[in-house]
Amino acid sequence: MKDFDLEKLERKNIYKIPENLFENIQGKVLGGFNDFDLEKLERKNIYRIPGNLFENIQENVLNNVLPAKKVPIFKLNWAYAAAASLALIFGVTFVLNNDDSKGKENSQETFAMNNQESKTESEIAYETLKSDLTSVENNNQTIENQNNKTSYVQDNSNGGEKMKSQTVKLVPKHNEAQMNEYLESFTNSEISELASNSTQDVYLDLYN
Amino acid sequence: MKIKDAEIISLMQDPRTQEKGVRALMDAYQSRLYWHIRRIIVDGAIAQDALQETFIKAYQNFHQFKNDSQLYTWLYRIATNEALQQVNKMKKMQKSDEDPEYYMQNLVADNTEGNAEEIQILLQKAIQSLPEKQKLVFMMRYYDDLPYEEISKIVDMSVGTLKTNYHYAKQKIEEYIKENYER
Numbered sequence: 001m002k003d004f005d006l007e008k009l010e011r012k013n014i015y016k017i018p019e020n021l022f023e024n025i026q027g028k029v030l031g032g033f034n035d036f037d038l039e040k041l042e043r044k045n046i047y048r049i050p051g052n053l054f055e056n057i058q059e060n061v062l063n064n065v066l067p068a069k070k071v072p073i074f075k076l077n078w079a080y081a082a083a084a085s086l087a088l089i090f091g092v093t094f095v096l097n098n099d100d101s102k103g104k105e106n107s108q109e110t111f112a113m114n115n116q117e118s119k120t121e122s123e124i125a126y127e128t129l130k131s132d133l134t135s136v137e138n139n140n141q142t143i144e145n146q147n148n149k150t151s152y153v154q155d156n157s158n159g160g161e162k163m164k165s166q167t168v169k170l171v172p173k174h175n176e177a178q179m180n181e182y183l184e185s186f187t188n189s190e191i192s193e194l195a196s197n198s199t200q201d202v203y204l205d206l207y208n
Numbered sequence: 209m210k211i212k213d214a215e216i217i218s219l220m221q222d223p224r225t226q227e228k229g230v231r232a233l234m235d236a237y238q239s240r241l242y243w244h245i246r247r248i249i250v251d252g253a254i255a256q257d258a259l260q261e262t263f264i265k266a267y268q269n270f271h272q273f274k275n276d277s278q279l280y281t282w283l284y285r286i287a288t289n290e291a292l293q294q295v296n297k298m299k300k301m302q303k304s305d306e307d308p309e310y311y312m313q314n315l316v317a318d319n320t321e322g323n324a325e326e327i328q329i330l331l332q333k334a335i336q337s338l339p340e341k342q343k344l345v346f347m348m349r350y351y352d353d354l355p356y357e358e359i360s361k362i363v364d365m366s367v368g369t370l371k372t373n374y375h376y377a378k379q380k381i382e383e384y385i386k387e388n389y390e391r
Contacts (some may be wrong), residue, residue, distance in 0.1 A: 001308075030210075036382065036385065036386065038331075038378055038381060038382055040351075041327065041328075041331065042353055043285060043350070044324075044325075044328050045243050045246075046320045046321055046324040046329065046332065047246055047252065047319045047320060047321070047330045048252065048320070048321050049242075049249075049252060049328070051248075053242070053256065054234075054238050054239070054242070055240075056256075057234070057238060057256060057259055057260050057263070058231070058234050060233070060260050061230065061260050061264055062227070063229065063261045064260075064264050065230065065264055065267045065268070066227060067301070128249065156390065205251070
């Protein structure tokens with residue numbers, strides 16, 4: 001092959017190719033578009049939507065339209081309104097009357113209790129005076145002077161020595177007479193013994 | 209159980225049952241109206257607002273509804289007007305140097321599901337490339353299968369004009385898809 005010339009060689013494709021290769025390629029490229037029919041395409045909604053979309057829309061719409069509408073829906077029936085008003089008036093009157101009678105009963109009870117209480121206070125005052133007869137010695141310590149004054153009474157009811165403040169009220173006259181009788185029952189020696197404590201009472205009185 | 213239009217209308221007309229009527233109205237039409245609005249507006253949040261406004265207007269103006277037309281025709285008319293108003297607002301708010309058609313097509317790409325087919329995305333972009341009237345006619349006919357007579361009442365156009373518009377819209381969409389579809 002000394003005379004071989006590449007230029008003179010025949011240009012040939014020696015590879016095997018399938019039959020109708022190019023027809024098939026053209027068919028594949030163009031076939032889709034030739035067959036494309038918009039009417040045959042599936043109708044799809046391809047946009048994203050948030051969860052609970054329609055629930056939210058319904059809620060927003062109802063919130064917007066219903067409050068304004070609720071007022072006209074209510075129809076005022078004058079007969080019912082008048083009947084309701086009368087019932088209310090009678091009801092309130094009845095309740096108030098009941099309260100008044102109860103109030104009276106209560107006030108009576110309170111009064112009785114107060115009476116009891118005042119009696120107790122009188123007794124307390126009497127007991128106080130009885131236990132502290134030095135007040136008799138002091139001419140200035142009249143019953144009138146003790147009106148509404150605060151005194152300190154030793155409270156031994158709970159066993160402990162606790163000073164409590166209380167208002168000494170006016171001692172009734174029958175108590176005064178009772179006290180005088182009680183004082184008369186004392187002997188002279190007893191009275192003089194009791195009088196020795198008068199200094200302390202005067203001292204206490206200064207601070208009352 | 210699907211409630212009939214006549215029942216919804218009856219409930220809506222009585223003040224005592226109006227609340228029930230609104231609920232029934234929304235249950236019956238919310239999905240159809242939402243997707244109609246969404247295909248026009250594309251943006252999800254704005255579409256939601258538009259649907260809410262549609263129902264509120266329907267409720268407030270129900271006394272204007274005449275029984276001589278279909279309830280859904282009346283609702284579609286309100287929804288379409290509301291959607292077009294929103295689209296106009298969106299276009300006014302967009303950048304002045306941006307092409308409105310290009311803006312809407314980008315919106316399509318941003319709002320589609322991740323697994324959406326390319327041909328479906330192209331179809332939505334093609335719809336956004338249409339003039340407004342062709343777009344409305346095509347969507348109501350293609351997706352909602354509304355009769356031309358009802359579409360005519362919704363968009364105030366003659367049936368003949370609607371048919372022509374639909375024909376051109378379909379042709380443009382097919383061309384758009386052939387040009388842009390990548391195999």
